[in-house]
Amino acid sequence: MRSFMRFIVNILVYAYDNGQMDYQDMSDGSILREIGIRLRRERLDLNLTQQGLANKTGVARRTIQKAEHGEVTTLATLVSILRGLKLLSRLDQFLPQKALSPVQLIKLKGKERRRARSKKKPSPKDPGPTPWTWGES
Secondary structure: OHHHHHHHHHHHHOOOOOOOOOHHHOOHHHHHHHHHHHHHHHHHHOOOOHHHHHHHHOOOHHHHHHHHOOOOOOHHHHHHHHHHOOOHHHHHHHOOOOOOOHHHHHHHOOOOOOOOOOOOOOOOOOOOOOOOOOOOO
16 A cells, blocks of 8 residues: 555645645655645545535545545545546646657657666676776777
């Protein structure tokens, strides 16, 4: 469950930030509280009670209450709440779909990248390339 919240926090760190908040310097708990405050504000703007939102989304009222207080919740719960608040269209604002450049497409040969590679560390037996010199011996 913590991995879902870590994912949400990472999304918000890269979210559209109009200069009001610096998510990089905030703790995970602070970001979760900020999400909760915003969810509550949106719910109240729609004149919905927590129970009304719970009925609309199929999420328990206590779970909505926890999310609004910045407690750990699942990604599926967040999606349900956002759907109930009619906010799913805003996902593109803070996590836009990234298009591949033509160079990346050629490198991938038309396939979508599915994994990341770690950088190779030189083995102790292979010190790597020798530095270039001016031919001085």
